[in-house]
Amino acid sequence: MSAATNRRRAILAAGLTSLALAATVFLVRSPVMPSASGTMASAIPAPTLDEPTAGRPKTETAVLAGGCFWGVQGVYQHVKGVQSAQSGYAGGDAATANYDAVTTETTGHAESVRITYDPTQVTYGQLLQVFFAVVQDPTELNRQGPDVGPSYRSVIFTQNDTQQKIANAYIAQLNAAGAFPAPIVTTVSTGEFFPAEAYHQDFLSLHPNNPYIVENDLPKLNALRSTFPELYRD
Template sequence: MIVKKLVTFALGTGAAIAAIAALSLPTTHQSVEAAVPIPGPRTNVIATEEAQVAVFAGGCFWGMEAVFQHVRGVRSVRSGYAGGSAETATYEQVGTGRTGHAEAVRIVYDPNIVTYGELLRIYFSVAHDPTQVDRQGPDVGSDYRSAIFPQNAAQRSVSRRYIALLNDSGRFSRPIATRLESGRFYDAEDYHQDFMNRNPRHPYILAHDVEKVEDLQATFPQMFTSTPAA
């Protein structure tokens, strides 16, 4: 079930808001678990280059993109698909849940300003609910799974250890569902890029993603920037 296809693309803005309210669906925001304060990783990726890349999946890429665009030190964020092949990396095909892709974001960041570990902390605490399996709030299917696509061995090691730390911390009421996967990242269609900034009144954005950015600012004020990355 892909609510943003069935509701927000099929109806006008006013009708879509009413339809979403009538469905009484849970939000993609981690209010189910609450935007819990969590410890940072005990290990980190050593900065060896001026710019590094992180790829995360965690529900609809519109909200994930919006959150990381407002992280200080992030240079760019692209919405796209990871985990499947190039031939099926289209919104219509990925939405069937049969291509192996997850909706994901590719983050280019300056490790001298924000570390990979800090990005992970934001990812697990405010960007999505890492305890949900093959869904985020109203969006259901393997294409909305929680997954990290490490770009090197160091990222894989830090991510694996951090998941173990969070599971042992008792901060979440359910086990972390986030998977470590491999696979190339493919850009989504142009109309998905920079979606929240271009469509700030879109009903899906208002219902599910605005409060994620607000939680980022409230939980990590020192990492927040009001000027979004491209």
């Protein structure tokens, strides 16, 4: 068991409040490591294959994993047409869908975000464009920014056949276009989503001055605002 895990267990055993726990979580994350690919793409093409806007239901869901769920959730909470974004875990079993277990990097879970959206306002393809352009670096395997391990891997957990076709086609499109300086390692998979603990929810909006958020996640929010002004909302 790592020193970080021991520290986290000690925090839980001490019975700290959820707010105090949230303020200390950033201390037990992995040290900063350089990015293998240098930078993320600031602008990438829209998907050529996407879902139609006409005749769609008012609510659909998408599940995306791209590193620490604090930033992923925070970005999508500012995307037009997104009704809610919830941090959680996907890719493993219900029994291990908790932060203590997932951070052992043995559960198969990835930190994920379930996005509930109105497909008449924002398409699945647009959500994926934001995912690849500003949320995470899809060329990093089992790592995003300072966080290292398979729970931080890049995964699109599709909810139906249409999403699977769009996701696979988009990855192929971006690779063919050379949109990134290295091949995309994002996988397309399925898996049940399990909500994360309450202290992880809305972390960016509740703790904008947290050092981890300032360094790693606010730049993503700024990138959303500048790269996709038509999709950004306050």
